[in-house]
Amino acid sequence: MNIVHAARSLPAGAGTVVACSGWSQGGGTAAAVAELDPEDFGDLTLIGSVCMSPGVPSIALEHPSGPTAGLTNEAVAPDSHLVMMLCGVHAANPRELDLADVFTPLGIEIIETAWNSQPVHHLNDTIARLFRLKGPILQSPPRNFDAWKQAIIRGSAAQVKPICPVLVCVDSFEEGTxxxxxxxxxxxxxxTALGGLIEVRDYPNDDHFSLPQSCADDSRAWLTRLLP
Known part of the structure; x- marks a missing residue:
């Protein structure tokens, strides 16, 4: 919403009607946008949000598999998206949380030396390689993790009723790649249990990376129908 507010301050003729869409981590963000506080919108009206293969942090904690498998399986290198989430939550809550709660000295070294210079998928390769060569990157078990969970949940979607309709596009090929x-x-x-107006569309022949192209036209048409 900050970007939209900034755009409206420019002589671009931007209006007050806003739509949102996102994929993967961005899908989780699109879900969270629909749960922002009224003051975040000001005079803007969010008509709908499209969540493509949404990675919602609070849900990921409840179901430690895929990118969060490393939280419960010591034999698995932590996914870079999990590392990214933990680093971001620490940055937002430095007084409550300590990186050493969840990262080993090796993990902290990787963060300090590679975090700001490697793209996330390159970082994934670095983490996986050093995990095999040098050992654990996450503490097992993590310390103070209840506080970490609460901080993650505070910044996550699926906490309050979405203020607009939400379209969830699911890439169900091989149960999500x-x-x-x-x-x-x-x-x-x-x-839905929170009272949201949620529509789900399944794309059984799409994996994570083909989904955006396959659902783009459907998503655009869905949002267009919501225009006032």
Whole structure:
């Protein structure tokens, strides 16, 4: 919403009607945008949000598989998206949380030396390689993890009723090749239970990376129908 507010301050003729869409981590963000506080929108009206293969952090904690498998399986190198989430939550809560709660000295070294210079998928390769060569990157068990969970949940979707309709596009090929289908279904169930108007569309022949192209036209048409 900050970007939209900034755009409206420019002589670009931007209006007050806003739509949102996101994929993967961005899908989880699109879900969270629909749960922002009224003051975040000001005079903007969010008409709908499209969540493509949404990775919602609170749901990922409830179902430690795929990118979060490293939280419960010491034999698995932590996914770079999990590392990214933990680093971001620590940055937002430095007084409550300590990186050493969840990362080993090796993990902290990787963060300090590679975090700001490697793209996330390159970082994934670095983590996996050093995990095999040098050992654990996450503490097992993590310390103070209840506080970490609460901080993650505070910044996550699936906490309050979405203020607009939400379209969830599910890439169900092989049960989700990156974001597990169980995550996507669990978000839809949770948001519906909160009173949200949630529509789910399944794309059984799409994996994580083909989904955006396959659902783009459907998503655009769905949002267009919501225009005032």
């Amino acid at each position: 990156v974001v597990p289908v169980v995550w996507q279904q669990a978000y839809s169930t949770a948001a």
